[in-house]
Amino acid sequence: MTDTPRQGTGDDAFVVRHLSKVFGGSGQVHALSDINLNLKKGSFTCIVGPSGCGKSTLLRILGDLETATSGEVQINFEQTRVPRSAFVFQEHGVFPWFNVLENVTFGQKMASVSKKERVSEARNWIAEVGLTGFEDAFPHQLSGGMRQRIAIARAFATGSPSLLMDEPLGALDAQTRILMQEQLVRLWEVERKTVVLVTHSIEEALLLGDQIVVMSARPGRVKQIIDVPFGRPRSVEMEASPEFAHMKQDIWESLRDEVQASMSFK
Amino acid sequence: MTDTPRQGTGDDAFVVRHLSKVFGGSGQVHALSDINLNLKKGSFTCIVGPSGCGKSTLLRILGDLETATSGEVQINFEQTRVPRSAFVFQEHGVFPWFNVLENVTFGQKMASVSKKERVSEARNWIAEVGLTGFEDAFPHQLSGGMRQRIAIARAFATGSPSLLMDEPLGALDAQTRILMQEQLVRLWEVERKTVVLVTHSIEEALLLGDQIVVMSARPGRVKQIIDVPFGRPRSVEMEASPEFAHMKQDIWESLRDEVQASMSFK
Amino acid sequence: MTQTQSVAVRATELDQAIDLEFKREQRLKARDLGLAILTPIVLLALWELAAAVGVLDARLFSPPSAIAERGAEMLADGSLAVHIWATVGRLAAGFIAGSILGVFAGLVMGVVRPIRAALSPTFTALYALPKIAILPLLLLIFGLTETPKILAVAISVFFVVQINTLAGIMQIDARILEAARAYKATGPRLFLNVLLPAAAPAIMTGLRVAAGMSVIVVTAVEFVASNNGLGYLIWNSWQLFQPATMFVGLIVVSVIGALVTGLIILLERVLLPWRHSNSPKKKEMKK
């Protein structure tokens, strides 16, 4: 079921080989097992899989926030002052003590970008995610959806060549989510960063990704890698097409067993 | 745009007439405006609408947790020892200091049901939602999805003739959510309680409801009441049908303006 | 009745309902404030009455009127001010020194695991050491200067603040730290932009507890070893049997305690705006 490891090329932003991750020294949680992946520069990859299968862990390892227990990860970006990967976290990634502007400039501040430069860059991205007018607001004064948009603006504003997003739209209601998905694709089409996005929503993965990595229940393995055939730009209307419904059904069936394996549900 | 008030009949569980709700004595937030609704006994009603339009407020007023500022609400259930409506809340509705069993028996405990009786009833519902084996676990030891299932089990276990659910599946990931939707319909088909369910997901509304109430942006009004034509039992496969896609598209368009009206999003 | 008319009637009804609700809220707030002021007044009046009819021995429990008179006298001749400044000076010096050191120690212990492991249990035991009991030792070491008195206050404050700061650091949400690491926050930048603000609420709680405690300690210290300050005033006036003066001291001390606590709360609001932004702003935004 696992992909046979391919050799990485210079075009690959991330190359993952035989990666395993075990949490808790005594070996209690085997989160990831023998993961092999090649992610091209400028590609948009979506990861789906049942809850607890190690999606966040994999993303963290790609972003150098966690070390693999064994195996190998190559990250092929030149070293600049900004971090190689900017993150959008599943939850609680924005700093409650900074207002919107300060949160969005945070990455550049840590990279010693001059104040003037980072503020003007930040204002751009704040406008892009539709938060203009809220620069001085603190996160707790905003809705969950607005908070998540701060995190997205911050990730883009940092200027990193890759973007790792962990269910960035999970906290949004369905309608806002669709608007944000369209927004996200638009932003990505402008900048063409290497994006890895974890999601629970198959529709979202089909709407956004070039390829979809389907993971198995814990210990997480790569169950399937699916290339998404739809051209860009894509829009929500695409969901009505029979091809979309078909692919969705396929992935859903592949996932269904895994979800049931991962939860004690009759 | 508002429905013309109809006369309530003996068959109606809830009759709402010219209901308005304003929060904050000084009239700051006009949450609901001139709502008129008739909900039949044993019916399954879904409410959709943009964030902040007053869906939760309306549900709270139906459940007698909030008083209307003006207008009139009739609740036609005979008074028994159990509350007339059992709630599933949007979030944080389970008590962190009680384990799963104690949480599920809470409603009956407050209704002075004997311990033996309420425990056996609770065990049934714990089994129904797939939490058997977790009776002694505290909520914080469980995932968000499992916590929400506790709340659902509690609502059913209480034995109230009506069930008011505020985005009961919002916290779940997409795959688990679909399994739970099927579960919910199954449970309802057995008991035929009067159900009002608030959701952000149009698919969910179409999959579950007999009728869908579409609300406008704040101040919340009833924009549209849609009868769902699909027969029961329904299943996820139904989503692939063109009629479904069509209805979804309709409701989405009706909502889109409202969502955009409700958020500062370019 | 036409449709338009009935809509108009309903609008008026709604307005009336809103108005009623608003008035009720105002009434409740006024009542709360009245009650808050009433309680001490009633207590003082009862005391005055009890002293007047002889339930309380007025020679020992000076009636409030006599205390007020004595207080005015002491204010006029400047003697009260001398004691107040002496106490406030020690309090301020000890509190500031103790809290700065406490925050620093807590942060270092929070970040460096071996230091935390080495010092944490010992500090917990030292925290419970009664501060007036070690005052003689401080006097031995530092002589009869202000140092031992300020130090006694500083030590009390230090432990409370250190324990709270450490707890604050240890409780920082792992996800916040991860976000900081993801954006490559390190060294002093991590410290200033993440650790300090994240631990700030816990530090503030520590300061609040420490404030109450420092007032108690400074009074106790002045009781035992001082020639001025409110603690001395209370002790001395009792020794000299001047109960009215003693009550003036007691009342001033508790007012200072309340003021210091209030000041810390104010400081918290200023320093941690993200925890206290008012809801009106929120509502406005939601519009």
Added chain:
Amino acid sequence: MTQTQSVAVRATELDQAIDLEFKREQRLKARDLGLAILTPIVLLALWELAAAVGVLDARLFSPPSAIAERGAEMLADGSLAVHIWATVGRLAAGFIAGSILGVFAGLVMGVVRPIRAALSPTFTALYALPKIAILPLLLLIFGLTETPKILAVAISVFFVVQINTLAGIMQIDARILEAARAYKATGPRLFLNVLLPAAAPAIMTGLRVAAGMSVIVVTAVEFVASNNGLGYLIWNSWQLFQPATMFVGLIVVSVIGALVTGLIILLERVLLPWRHSNSPKKKEMKK
């Protein structure tokens, strides 16, 4: 190398990595424990040394060996036990009375708005009142019995616990209260099943702060007005110039303080299991 072989090699590698990680964690834990024990030992050794070479005046700062000897003596002749029991008795009585009343007052004030409005500000001011300063007044009212001493402890504990309990009630998540109302929890049932457990963490924090404070207060009270108890022992041995005895008293007091604090933490773990269920259970479930 065949595919199977390479898989086997990788499995071994993984096992080794896991093993290393596990050993490292064990090593760190052992080091932490070692450091925790080492610190007081080093401090005592330094003290002993300083006294031996004359950096510290051994007549005033009795070396730890002398203190230990004196402590053993006092244990043997039973005199230490007398003081310990006297102190512990007052502490227990005052702490229990103060905390029960404090919890009760806090709950009532949390539920009944007019009472809260009337008493809250006054209680905040009274909290800062130094307890040893009001001891003479308590003595006047109750005479030289145990009552005023226990009362001084109880009052200190009362205010801390009351303030924390009230804060706990006020901070209950509105959604929790709503859930309780939805399921028609009222009266004593609401109280026992919702309000008390919801406020319990805050109450426990209050008890922990109060524990430290009560040890300090009981010592101060025994300093001023008692002929037994550890506070008396410390004061008297200092007056009679018996520094070794004084240090025995100081050390015993801080050990009692640490024990009381530990006891409260233990109590919290027993009473609030939902806040401390261990992660193994969690992990096991997730499997």
Added chain:
Amino acid sequence: TSEAPATSSDALQTVNVGHVQLAIFSPLYVADAKGYFEDEGIELKLEAIKSGQDAVPLAASGKLDVVVAGFSAGLFSAVETGLDVKVVGSMGVSAGDEEEPPSALIASKKLVDDGTISDVSDLEGRTVAVAGGAGGTGAFYVGMALEEAGLSITDVELVTLGNPDMPTALANGSIDAAFASAPFWNMPVEDGTAVSLWTTPAGTSGTGVIYGGDFASSDLAQKFFTALARGAQDLQGDDRYTDEHLGMIGAATGQTAEQVGAVPLYRWLTDLAPLPEQLAAMERMWMELGAIVYTDPIPEADYVDATFAQNS
């Protein structure tokens, strides 16, 4: 508390006595240990207090019957305010022993060596530590020493300090002189940090026995005093230092017999008669210091009652 007379001869009546736990009050401890109070039908209930002033209001309000402690300015203020207490006896009286006095005015050796201080008159403008503050007996004695040297109590700066803290304060220069009791005056003298300048003259006393008004008029008042005086009679001359007595005193003050014997003891009058002139001198001194705010001395009869001593 003292109530109606005993119903039967063997039922003991309780007398509550507040005392500062010091060897200076030995007659109380010896009389108690030897059962003299029981002989008079009294059951003694001893309550430790930290200063006489703490107990005066308690005596006046009947919470205590008897206070055995040092005098203070507060006693006079209390009487002037109308509290009903009576001084009925004296306690430790100075023997005038210059070598081994129970307390002494000592000065820093450094200042003596460099010639700054050679006798009490050189203390003018200097810092002098006393226990119990301006309204305590320490201040009274310092005033007495200064007056003998032609100065007044207001010519020095008084500092309040506990006896145990005086030696170090002298050593580190915080104070120039101190009025300390044993062993805190002889310790610094022996180790060379201080020099004794003045000791309390023979016959002076700063401590005594105070009755609450109600107790003074009860029939136990005389019985109590008679028993107490018997204790004093046993402690005359070198009888003070018998092992039996040292043991009794030690037991009551939390010391061993050796520790008690190592420190010079006071003397006591055989009838423990009050010393009215001495009290009047104290009142005057404290007025001078501002520790007493009223201006007309209280008549002796209002607060001294010598009849119990005369009848014992």
